[in-house]
Amino acid sequence: MSEKKKDPARSGNPAKAAAAERERLEASRAAANRVSRVPTKVKETGSPRWYAPTMVGLMCVGLLWVVVTYLFKGQYPIPYFTAHHASDWLVNGNLYIGFLIIMAGFLGLLRWK
Numbered sequence: 001m002s003e004k005k006k007d008p009a010r011s012g013n014p015a016k017a018a019a020a021e022r023e024r025l026e027a028s029r030a031a032a033n034r035v036s037r038v039p040t041k042v043k044e045t046g047s048p049r050w051y052a053p054t055m056v057g058l059m060c061v062g063l064l065w066v067v068v069t070y071l072f073k074g075q076y077p078i079p080y081f082t083a084h085h086a087s088d089w090l091v092n093g094n095l096y097i098g099f100l101i102i103m104a105g106f107l108g109l110l111r112w113k
Contacts, residue, residue, distance in 0.1 A: 046113040055112065058105030065098035 065077060074082045074094055081093030 047111075052109070052112050055105045055108035058108065059102050060105075062098050062101030062103075062105060065101060066095060069094040069098060 068076055074091065076094075078094055078097070081090055085091050085093065
């Protein structure tokens with residue numbers, strides 16, 4: 001027959017219950033006071049080091065794209081839009097591309113940590 005170990009806190013004896021409670025509190029205090037003296041490396045939770053410079057670079061490239069488009073009246077960096085779409089909304093295709101590049105950089109910076 002196996003013997004069951006009785007829980008002193010559930011005993012009918014108040015002295016045993018109080019002693020068991022004191023032991024439990026001392027054990028939890030001792031566990032809380034134990035501090036590891038071994039240094040541990042903290043995981044990096046932020047973005048990689050290349051992330052922010054890449055996004056800022058995208059925004060700068062987009063800005064340069066728009067400036068070049070204005071300086072050369074839409075002929076450069078891609079002359080396709082003014083040559084083939086002179087009468088419709090795609091004549092400003094270089095501006096659209098520049099602003100999309102800027103927007104990609106900005107949206108990327110929103111996720112930077």
